[in-house]
Amino acid sequence: MEINTEKDEPCQSDSEETDHDARVLMQNAFAGSKRDTSDVSQYSEVQFSQEWDFSDYVASTNENSLKELSILDFAGQSAYYACHHIFFNPRAFYILVVDMSKDLKSRADRACDKEGLIYSDWTYADYITYWLGSIHTYGSKSAPVILVASHSESIGSDPNKKKFLEYFFEICGTVPKRLRRHLDKERAFSVEKNSDKNMKDLKKCIASTLKGQNHWGEDVPVAWTKLESVLRKIRMTVKIYPFSNLFETVKELKDLQINNEEELITALNFIHDTGVILFQKEKKEKENIVILDVQWFVDAFKCIIIDERHYENKDVDNCTDFDIYKSHGLLTGTLNRRINIDRSINKLAKYNKSE
Known part of the structure; x- marks a missing residue:
């Protein structure tokens, strides 16, 4: 900066x-x-x-040996995109939230209303690639990303996670191979509006991802x-x-x-x-x-x-x-x-x- x-x-x-x-x-x-x-x-x-x-x-x-975790929630509108990279760093991991009710190939709704910008005609898949690319460039080439698919109630019953996994692998297929290393199906979750579905597992994943960082427990x-x-x-x-x-x-x-x-x-x-x-x-x-x-x-x-x-x-x-x-x-x-x-x-x- x-x-x-x-x-x-x-x-x-x-x-x-x-x-x-x-x-x-x-x-x-x-x-x-x-x-x-x-x-x-x-x-x-x-x-x-x-x-x-x-x-x-x-x-x-910390007297209780508790570890402090800083969490930043980035705004989704394109007006803020140029600011996000200031907060990226090699020690961070990321939670990428995507709307499962949207077709990845369709133009993103209300993400950027202004014509003539590089974001103007982007699809949902383009935005996912953009975020993973930003993490890859300004964070770390191996930074773990937890993928959270919201609005999963839109796909109906999915007891075996078959529909969700199909959606996850569709995302993997739309991003360049070099960016796929940030994703892992064990770090992918679907959530529903007004529901605690998968929230407990998501919290456990956040904790385990943090502990899995190579700098966890290092002496300073x-x-x-x-x-x-x-x-x-x-x-x-x-x-x-x-x-x-x-x-x-x-x-x-x-x-x-x-x-x-x-x-x-x-x-x-x-x-x-x-x-x-x-x-x-x-x-x-x-x-x-x-x-x-x-x-x-x-x-x-x-x-x-x-x-x-x-x-x-x-x-x-x-x-x-x-x-x-x-x-x-x-x-x-x-x-x-x-x-x-x-x-x-x-x-x-x-x-x-x-x-």
Whole structure:
């Protein structure tokens, strides 16, 4: 993921309003910090005045030896597709939900209503191939996928799973051979609306798939678990933290035993792969940031990347702004403020510790 923190030349007509309103989300991210967030383009270069008490930080452990599993539910509309890959990583496994009542060869209904896009004429089989291909490319070439076929009540009685297995192998036949390695009939389940059918077996499969990962039970440096504890402490105040500031914090914690930037990057990459944070090293050092609250980031995306069917706030006073946003991807300050106030401010408020 590349985040451009360099200033662009603003438009002269409404730049002041646009620049101010575009900072709404970033200011929420830095809620609780006492520093000035009026210039978010320089956020990675400004020292935080907030100080944390790390005297009680310890290695991240669980008294009951329970393992934490992070689950993200991705929106199905095409407007969100470009965002999903940010959350893929080699340590993850995936649950792919397909509608069993649909013909795989038929054009996907309501998946993408806009003409002229690469998704516009895709069939259900095309979408399955797309998701498996994305997992293969951005996750892992061996990432296990649990396939869940919904609406199985549409096929009638199927006591021996004959119809379901036929459907499963039909899916296998539509995807390239290199992607079939992600699928396994032992990880395939049919479910029904308003029914618990196969849910117990599905839960067992999720647990066994997790335990079957080659990194399950591996030993990790104590310093990394201590760093995770530090990150959780910082997350109580801010949601995004510059890498440079984190490195300065780490250097002050002598017993953490992370001695240089490369060691810190290695540790952050591991914590990223476990789903606790989002972090990718950028070429430009000043662009390196750590997203401490993944759920906050998901909700922030919902604020500005919205599917057309979610345009419940489109009205006579902003219809032009919506049309420009839809056709050119340009989000005006007025529309950004409207989206945040009417749709998302309540969702993001629970992450804002200053309120």
